[in-house]
Amino acid sequence: MKHIFDDKQYSGIELFCLAVEAGSFTKAALHAGITPAAVSRSISRLEDRLGVRLFVRTTRQIRLTDNGQSYYLQCRDALAQLEEAEREVTGGQVAPAGMLRISAPTPYAHFRLLPLLPEFRRLYPDVQFHLHLGNRNIDFAADNIDLAIRMRDPKDSGLIARKLEDVELATVAAPSYLRQAGTPTRPDDLLQHDCLQFELPSTGKAISWPFMQNGQQVEIETRGSYHCSDDLLGVVTLARHGAGIIQTYRFMFERELAQGELVELLAQYSGTSRPVYLLYPHARHVPLRLRVFIDFLLGALQHKSCPRFVMSEKS
Numbered sequence: 001m002k003h004i005f006d007d008k009q010y011s012g013i014e015l016f017c018l019a020v021e022a023g024s025f026t027k028a029a030l031h032a033g034i035t036p037a038a039v040s041r042s043i044s045r046l047e048d049r050l051g052v053r054l055f056v057r058t059t060r061q062i063r064l065t066d067n068g069q070s071y072y073l074q075c076r077d078a079l080a081q082l083e084e085a086e087r088e089v090t091g092g093q094v095a096p097a098g099m100l101r102i103s104a105p106t107p108y109a110h111f112r113l114l115p116l117l118p119e120f121r122r123l124y125p126d127v128q129f130h131l132h133l134g135n136r137n138i139d140f141a142a143d144n145i146d147l148a149i150r151m152r153d154p155k156d157s158g159l160i161a162r163k164l165e166d167v168e169l170a171t172v173a174a175p176s177y178l179r180q181a182g183t184p185t186r187p188d189d190l191l192q193h194d195c196l197q198f199e200l201p202s203t204g205k206a207i208s209w210p211f212m213q214n215g216q217q218v219e220i221e222t223r224g225s226y227h228c229s230d231d232l233l234g235v236v237t238l239a240r241h242g243a244g245i246i247q248t249y250r251f252m253f254e255r256e257l258a259q260g261e262l263v264e265l266l267a268q269y270s271g272t273s274r275p276v277y278l279l280y281p282h283a284r285h286v287p288l289r290l291r292v293f294i295d296f297l298l299g300a301l302q303h304k305s306c307p308r309f310v311m312s313e314k315s
Contacts, residue, residue: 012046013075015039016054020072021144024062080287096289097126103148107232108167108276109133111251112301113149120296127289135201135230140281146290148279151249159279162294164301166273169210170250172262176242184245187211187220187269194244195222196235204229209247211269222247249274276301 019028019039029036047054054068064072080098104113109131117129132138138145140159154161177194184190190209197206206227208219224244228234236253239246240261256262264270278294280286 012042014079015042016046017072017075017079019043019055019062020064020068095126096124096287096292098287098289099128099130100289100293101130101132101144101146103132103134103138103143103145105135105149105151105232106133107249107252108149108151110233111249112276113297116297116300119300120293123296124289124292127293135232137202146280146287147293149276150279151274151276153275154277154279159281162278162298164276164278164297166275168250168270168273169247170253170257170270171209171211171245171247171265172239172253172257173245173265174240174242174262175260177239177244178263180242184265187213187218187266190220190222190245193222194226195224196238196244196246197222197224197227198232198235198248199227199229201230210272211266212271213269217272 015028015032018031019025022028022031025036025039025043029039032039043054050067050071052067052071053065054071056063056065083098102113114131121127121129132143132145138148140148149164151167181193184193187209195209199206206222208221210217210219212218222245226235226238226243228238232248232252235246235248236256238244239253240256245265253262257264278297280290280294
Protein backbone atom coordinates (compact mmCIF):
# COMPACT_ATOMS: atom_id res chain seq x y z
CA MET A 1 0.00 0.00 0.00
CA LYS A 2 1.36 3.41 -0.98
CA HIS A 3 2.22 5.61 2.01
CA ILE A 4 0.55 8.97 1.36
CA PHE A 5 0.77 10.87 4.65
CA ASP A 6 3.52 11.22 7.22
CA ASP A 7 2.71 11.98 10.85
CA LYS A 8 3.12 15.73 10.36
CA GLN A 9 0.67 15.77 7.42
CA TYR A 10 -1.88 13.70 9.33
CA SER A 11 -1.57 16.06 12.29
CA GLY A 12 -2.04 19.01 9.94
CA ILE A 13 -5.33 17.57 8.70
CA GLU A 14 -6.53 17.15 12.27
CA LEU A 15 -5.57 20.74 13.12
CA PHE A 16 -7.29 21.97 9.97
CA CYS A 17 -10.56 20.26 10.98
CA LEU A 18 -10.18 21.53 14.54
CA ALA A 19 -9.74 25.11 13.28
CA VAL A 20 -12.89 24.85 11.15
CA GLU A 21 -14.94 23.50 14.04
CA ALA A 22 -13.53 25.94 16.59
CA GLY A 23 -13.97 28.92 14.27
CA SER A 24 -10.48 30.35 14.81
CA PHE A 25 -6.82 29.37 14.98
CA THR A 26 -6.62 30.66 18.56
CA LYS A 27 -9.44 28.42 19.79
CA ALA A 28 -8.03 25.47 17.86
CA ALA A 29 -4.66 26.09 19.52
CA LEU A 30 -6.25 26.10 22.97
CA HIS A 31 -7.94 22.75 22.23
CA ALA A 32 -4.72 21.25 20.87
CA GLY A 33 -2.45 22.65 23.58
CA ILE A 34 -0.18 24.50 21.13
CA THR A 35 0.29 28.11 20.04
CA PRO A 36 -1.90 29.84 17.41
CA ALA A 37 1.25 30.41 15.36
CA ALA A 38 1.86 26.64 15.28
CA VAL A 39 -1.68 26.07 14.03
CA SER A 40 -1.23 28.73 11.35
CA ARG A 41 2.09 27.23 10.19
CA SER A 42 0.59 23.74 10.05
CA ILE A 43 -2.33 24.87 7.90
CA SER A 44 -0.02 26.91 5.66
CA ARG A 45 2.05 23.75 5.05
CA LEU A 46 -1.16 21.89 4.22
CA GLU A 47 -2.19 24.60 1.76
CA ASP A 48 1.25 24.55 0.15
CA ARG A 49 1.13 20.78 -0.26
CA LEU A 50 -2.38 20.89 -1.77
CA GLY A 51 -1.69 23.96 -3.90
CA VAL A 52 -4.98 25.63 -2.88
CA ARG A 53 -6.12 28.13 -0.27
CA LEU A 54 -8.28 26.53 2.42
CA PHE A 55 -9.07 29.68 4.41
CA VAL A 56 -9.66 33.34 3.74
CA ARG A 57 -7.93 35.04 6.68
CA THR A 58 -8.70 38.47 8.11
CA THR A 59 -7.53 40.10 11.32
CA ARG A 60 -10.77 39.09 13.05
CA GLN A 61 -11.87 35.79 11.57
CA ILE A 62 -11.20 32.88 9.26
CA ARG A 63 -13.56 31.69 6.56
CA LEU A 64 -13.39 28.54 4.46
CA THR A 65 -12.91 28.86 0.73
CA ASP A 66 -15.02 26.64 -1.55
CA ASN A 67 -12.05 24.28 -1.84
CA GLY A 68 -11.61 24.40 1.93
CA GLN A 69 -15.26 23.52 2.52
CA SER A 70 -15.10 20.53 0.20
CA TYR A 71 -11.81 19.35 1.70
CA TYR A 72 -13.11 19.75 5.27
CA LEU A 73 -16.23 17.62 4.67
CA GLN A 74 -14.15 14.78 3.26
CA CYS A 75 -11.48 15.04 5.96
CA ARG A 76 -14.09 15.15 8.73
CA ASP A 77 -15.72 11.96 7.45
CA ALA A 78 -12.35 10.27 6.99
CA LEU A 79 -11.18 11.11 10.50
CA ALA A 80 -14.49 9.94 11.98
CA GLN A 81 -14.16 6.66 10.10
CA LEU A 82 -10.61 6.18 11.38
CA GLU A 83 -11.78 6.90 14.93
CA GLU A 84 -14.53 4.31 14.71
CA ALA A 85 -12.18 1.78 13.12
CA GLU A 86 -9.91 2.14 16.14
CA ARG A 87 -12.82 1.77 18.55
CA GLU A 88 -14.00 -1.34 16.71
CA VAL A 89 -10.67 -3.14 16.83
CA THR A 90 -10.14 -2.20 20.48
CA GLY A 91 -13.61 -3.32 21.50
CA GLY A 92 -15.03 0.20 21.82
CA GLN A 93 -17.55 0.01 18.97
CA VAL A 94 -20.45 -0.48 21.40
CA ALA A 95 -19.96 3.02 22.85
CA PRO A 96 -20.81 5.83 20.40
CA ALA A 97 -18.86 8.99 21.14
CA GLY A 98 -18.24 12.48 19.85
CA MET A 99 -20.21 15.60 18.96
CA LEU A 100 -23.58 15.59 17.19
CA ARG A 101 -24.56 18.88 15.55
CA ILE A 102 -28.33 19.13 15.17
CA SER A 103 -30.58 21.80 13.67
CA ALA A 104 -34.25 21.85 14.70
CA PRO A 105 -37.16 24.32 14.55
CA THR A 106 -37.75 26.10 17.84
CA PRO A 107 -41.22 24.66 18.64
CA TYR A 108 -40.31 21.08 17.76
CA ALA A 109 -37.09 21.37 19.74
CA HIS A 110 -38.82 22.61 22.91
CA PHE A 111 -41.78 20.25 22.88
CA ARG A 112 -40.37 17.10 21.24
CA LEU A 113 -36.60 16.94 20.82
CA LEU A 114 -35.01 18.51 23.91
CA PRO A 115 -36.98 16.46 26.48
CA LEU A 116 -35.56 13.29 24.90
CA LEU A 117 -31.87 14.21 24.95
CA PRO A 118 -31.14 13.47 28.64
CA GLU A 119 -32.44 9.92 28.18
CA PHE A 120 -30.23 9.45 25.10
CA ARG A 121 -27.17 10.66 27.04
CA ARG A 122 -27.98 8.25 29.87
CA LEU A 123 -27.74 5.50 27.27
CA TYR A 124 -24.71 6.98 25.48
CA PRO A 125 -22.85 9.32 27.89
CA ASP A 126 -19.90 9.85 25.54
CA VAL A 127 -22.03 11.66 22.94
CA GLN A 128 -22.27 15.45 23.18
CA PHE A 129 -24.68 17.80 21.41
CA HIS A 130 -24.35 21.15 19.71
CA LEU A 131 -27.89 22.40 19.05
CA HIS A 132 -28.89 24.97 16.45
CA LEU A 133 -32.45 25.96 17.39
CA GLY A 134 -34.19 28.22 14.91
CA ASN A 135 -36.49 28.31 11.94
CA ARG A 136 -34.15 29.53 9.21
CA ASN A 137 -32.98 27.14 6.55
CA ILE A 138 -29.46 25.87 7.14
CA ASP A 139 -26.65 24.84 4.84
CA PHE A 140 -25.34 21.48 6.06
CA ALA A 141 -21.82 22.15 4.85
CA ALA A 142 -21.46 25.84 5.72
CA ASP A 143 -23.17 25.45 9.11
CA ASN A 144 -21.42 22.17 9.91
CA ILE A 145 -24.67 20.30 10.70
CA ASP A 146 -24.93 16.51 10.98
CA LEU A 147 -28.72 16.20 11.22
CA ALA A 148 -31.68 18.54 10.70
CA ILE A 149 -35.33 18.22 11.66
CA ARG A 150 -37.82 19.89 9.34
CA MET A 151 -41.59 20.17 9.63
CA ARG A 152 -42.61 19.94 5.97
CA ASP A 153 -42.02 17.62 3.04
CA PRO A 154 -38.36 17.94 2.05
CA LYS A 155 -37.60 19.28 -1.42
CA ASP A 156 -33.85 18.70 -1.54
CA SER A 157 -33.24 15.38 -3.27
CA GLY A 158 -29.56 15.66 -2.35
CA LEU A 159 -30.40 14.73 1.25
CA ILE A 160 -31.50 11.51 2.91
CA ALA A 161 -34.95 11.99 4.48
CA ARG A 162 -36.60 9.78 7.08
CA LYS A 163 -40.08 10.52 8.36
CA LEU A 164 -40.35 10.96 12.13
CA GLU A 165 -44.08 11.53 12.56
CA ASP A 166 -47.15 13.46 11.46
CA VAL A 167 -48.02 16.25 13.88
CA GLU A 168 -51.67 17.22 14.25
CA LEU A 169 -52.86 20.79 13.71
CA ALA A 170 -55.50 22.45 15.89
CA THR A 171 -57.25 25.83 15.89
CA VAL A 172 -57.58 27.61 19.23
CA ALA A 173 -58.29 30.93 20.93
CA ALA A 174 -58.48 32.33 24.45
CA PRO A 175 -61.90 32.60 26.14
CA SER A 176 -61.35 36.36 26.46
CA TYR A 177 -61.05 36.73 22.67
CA LEU A 178 -64.15 34.60 22.05
CA ARG A 179 -66.21 36.64 24.52
CA GLN A 180 -65.33 39.76 22.59
CA ALA A 181 -65.39 38.53 18.98
CA GLY A 182 -67.68 35.48 19.05
CA THR A 183 -66.98 31.86 18.20
CA PRO A 184 -66.55 30.72 14.57
CA THR A 185 -68.62 27.67 13.64
CA ARG A 186 -67.32 27.11 10.10
CA PRO A 187 -63.85 27.60 8.55
CA ASP A 188 -65.18 30.43 6.37
CA ASP A 189 -66.14 32.34 9.54
CA LEU A 190 -62.41 32.87 10.18
CA LEU A 191 -62.43 35.56 7.48
CA GLN A 192 -64.31 37.77 9.99
CA HIS A 193 -61.80 37.15 12.79
CA ASP A 194 -58.34 38.30 13.84
CA CYS A 195 -56.17 35.30 12.92
CA LEU A 196 -52.58 35.36 14.13
CA GLN A 197 -50.16 35.05 11.22
CA PHE A 198 -46.85 33.18 11.24
CA GLU A 199 -44.59 33.89 8.28
CA LEU A 200 -42.50 31.01 6.95
CA PRO A 201 -38.76 31.75 7.04
CA SER A 202 -38.34 30.22 3.58
CA THR A 203 -40.86 32.54 1.89
CA GLY A 204 -41.57 35.39 4.27
CA LYS A 205 -45.28 34.78 3.71
CA ALA A 206 -48.05 33.59 6.04
CA ILE A 207 -49.38 30.12 5.30
CA SER A 208 -52.99 29.13 4.66
CA TRP A 209 -54.89 27.12 7.29
CA PRO A 210 -56.04 23.62 6.25
CA PHE A 211 -59.33 22.02 7.39
CA MET A 212 -61.22 18.84 6.53
CA GLN A 213 -64.62 19.51 4.99
CA ASN A 214 -66.82 16.78 3.46
CA GLY A 215 -63.84 14.45 3.37
CA GLN A 216 -61.68 16.93 1.47
CA GLN A 217 -58.93 19.21 2.67
CA VAL A 218 -59.69 22.90 2.12
CA GLU A 219 -57.32 25.83 2.61
CA ILE A 220 -58.43 29.10 4.20
CA GLU A 221 -56.44 32.30 3.60
CA THR A 222 -56.82 34.05 6.93
CA ARG A 223 -56.07 37.66 7.86
CA GLY A 224 -54.94 39.27 11.08
CA SER A 225 -53.43 42.25 12.87
CA TYR A 226 -50.39 40.37 14.17
CA HIS A 227 -47.62 38.91 11.99
CA CYS A 228 -44.77 36.92 13.58
CA SER A 229 -41.63 35.57 11.98
CA ASP A 230 -38.81 33.31 13.19
CA ASP A 231 -40.40 32.18 16.49
CA LEU A 232 -43.69 30.28 16.31
CA LEU A 233 -43.96 30.38 20.10
CA GLY A 234 -44.79 34.07 19.74
CA VAL A 235 -48.21 33.46 18.20
CA VAL A 236 -49.07 30.98 20.99
CA THR A 237 -48.27 33.62 23.59
CA LEU A 238 -50.41 36.16 21.71
CA ALA A 239 -53.30 33.70 21.55
CA ARG A 240 -53.10 32.98 25.28
CA HIS A 241 -53.50 36.69 25.99
CA GLY A 242 -56.56 37.13 23.79
CA ALA A 243 -54.97 38.65 20.67
CA GLY A 244 -56.77 36.35 18.22
CA ILE A 245 -57.16 32.86 16.80
CA ILE A 246 -54.24 30.60 15.96
CA GLN A 247 -53.83 27.34 14.05
CA THR A 248 -50.65 25.41 14.71
CA TYR A 249 -49.29 22.15 16.12
CA ARG A 250 -51.46 20.71 18.88
CA PHE A 251 -48.44 19.68 20.97
CA MET A 252 -47.59 23.36 21.50
CA PHE A 253 -50.64 24.13 23.65
CA GLU A 254 -51.87 20.87 25.17
CA ARG A 255 -51.28 22.25 28.68
CA GLU A 256 -53.19 25.45 27.91
CA LEU A 257 -56.12 23.44 26.52
CA ALA A 258 -56.19 21.20 29.60
CA GLN A 259 -56.15 24.22 31.91
CA GLY A 260 -58.76 26.21 29.96
CA GLU A 261 -56.40 29.02 28.95
CA LEU A 262 -57.17 28.17 25.33
CA VAL A 263 -60.30 26.66 23.74
CA GLU A 264 -60.26 24.43 20.68
CA LEU A 265 -62.33 25.68 17.74
CA LEU A 266 -63.80 23.98 14.67
CA ALA A 267 -63.00 20.52 16.04
CA GLN A 268 -65.43 18.93 13.58
CA TYR A 269 -63.22 20.24 10.76
CA SER A 270 -59.92 19.05 12.27
CA GLY A 271 -57.83 16.09 11.13
CA THR A 272 -55.08 17.84 9.21
CA SER A 273 -51.40 17.42 10.01
CA ARG A 274 -47.91 18.18 8.80
CA PRO A 275 -45.04 15.71 8.45
CA VAL A 276 -41.76 15.89 10.35
CA TYR A 277 -38.57 14.60 8.74
CA LEU A 278 -35.00 13.85 9.71
CA LEU A 279 -32.60 15.10 7.05
CA TYR A 280 -28.90 14.40 6.67
CA PRO A 281 -26.41 14.41 3.78
CA HIS A 282 -25.47 11.40 1.71
CA ALA A 283 -22.17 10.00 2.91
CA ARG A 284 -20.22 6.82 2.39
CA HIS A 285 -19.66 6.71 6.12
CA VAL A 286 -22.38 7.52 8.67
CA PRO A 287 -20.85 7.86 12.18
CA LEU A 288 -22.10 5.41 14.77
CA ARG A 289 -23.28 8.23 17.05
CA LEU A 290 -25.52 9.52 14.26
CA ARG A 291 -26.87 6.07 13.42
CA VAL A 292 -27.85 5.28 17.00
CA PHE A 293 -29.37 8.75 17.50
CA ILE A 294 -31.55 8.37 14.42
CA ASP A 295 -32.75 4.98 15.66
CA PHE A 296 -33.40 6.45 19.10
CA LEU A 297 -35.53 9.31 17.73
CA LEU A 298 -37.50 7.05 15.43
CA GLY A 299 -38.25 4.71 18.30
CA ALA A 300 -39.17 7.46 20.76
CA LEU A 301 -41.33 9.55 18.44
CA GLN A 302 -43.05 6.71 16.64
CA HIS A 303 -43.86 5.09 20.03
CA LYS A 304 -42.17 1.79 19.38
CA SER A 305 -38.85 0.16 20.15
CA CYS A 306 -35.93 1.51 18.20
CA PRO A 307 -35.57 -0.27 14.81
CA ARG A 308 -32.31 -1.43 13.32
CA PHE A 309 -30.66 1.34 11.32
CA VAL A 310 -31.39 1.07 7.60
CA MET A 311 -30.29 3.62 5.02
CA SER A 312 -33.26 4.93 3.04
CA GLU A 313 -33.63 7.79 0.62
CA LYS A 314 -36.40 10.12 -0.43
CA SER A 315 -36.17 12.14 -3.63
